[in-house]
Amino acid sequence: MNAPAAKHVGAKLLGEVEESSLEELLDSLRVNIIGGAASNIRPEIPVPALANIATRYHKATQSSPPPVLSVSGRYLPLLYHLISTLIADPHNYTVVIVDAESRFDVTRLISSPISSDPASHQPSGSNSSNYPAKVPDLRHVHIYRPARGQEEVRAAVAAADQWMLYGNHGSRAREWWGTVVIGGGSGAGGGMSVKGDVNAGWKGWLRVEREEVSGFPAGVSVEEALHDRGKRQEVVDAAGWVAMSRVGGYVWKDV
Known part of the structure; x- marks a missing residue:
């Protein structure tokens, strides 16, 4: 945020302090700084192709x-x-996850399972360019697991906002990128009723599936198919993921 924009937001918020509750002030702060419509500022996605699709x-x-x-x-x-x-070099953000589905596994943020290094007795893991985070980065992912339900998820998002802004947590030296809401429920239009900076659920404009692998060519015999089964399995295992939308798609590998 540039200096004039920051001053504008600060003045606006200070003018509202006397007549606003803490909850209203937090909502205003989130709208103006974390990415709402008033200042037209949204968290930046440090993956250019994905950011282009979102824009x-x-x-x-x-x-x-x-x-x-x-x-x-x-x-x-x-x-x-x-x-x-987001959490790895060179960005070094901190991120909040509100996971009502209890499916998010923080150890998956590194490219290989966490193992113990006998020499140091510290967890270690090798990283790929697609999963660049290292084990120490994981402490900057703050996970909330509320019960299912829109009110419970909404309360968790509000609690996370207050904790990240005012709490004595270990990520204060890092910039807070935003909040990811998993399983926030559906609103009247079928969309997510509890909004984070990223929403993940049964309905969304960016749909993720496995990258399609072509089938056996027409006319191949059973014997040929069985003979090539091993090679084909290698191709299937090496397939990436594709996120598709009405304005384009993004493909990546998870290894």
């Missing part, structure tokens, strides 16, 4: 105030890919 979608739909991403389908691999990038 084109929001321009096409003129949705306001939208989440940065609204993801459906097999969305967890995309969340791991994005959040690992």
Whole structure:
């Protein structure tokens, strides 16, 4: 945020302090700083191709105030890919996850399972360019697991906002990128009723699926298919993921 914009937001918030409750002030702060419509500022996605899709979608739909991403389908691999990038060098953000589905596995943010290093007795793991986070980065992912239900999720998001802004947590030296809401429930229009900076659930404009692998060519015999089964399995295992939207798609590997 540039200096004039920061002064404008600060003046606006200070003018509202005397006549606003703490909850209203937090809502205003989130709208203006974390990415709402009033200042038209949204968290930046440090994956250029994915950021380009989000920008084109929001321009096409003129949705306001939208989440940065609204993801459906097999969305967890995309969340791991994005959040690992956010918390790792050179970005070094901190991220809040409000997971009403209790499915988010923080250890998946690194490219290999966490193992114990006998020499140091500290967890270690090798990293790929797609999952660049290291074990120490994981402490900057703050996870809330509320019960299912819109009110419970909404309360968790509000509690996370207050904790990140005012709490004595270990991520104060890092910039807070935003909040990812998993399983926030559906509103009247079928969309997410509890909005984070990224929403993931049964309905979203960016749908994640496995990258399609072509089948056996026409006319191949059973014997040929069985002979090539091993090679084909290698191709299937190496397939990546694709996030598709009405304005384009994004493909990546999770290894």
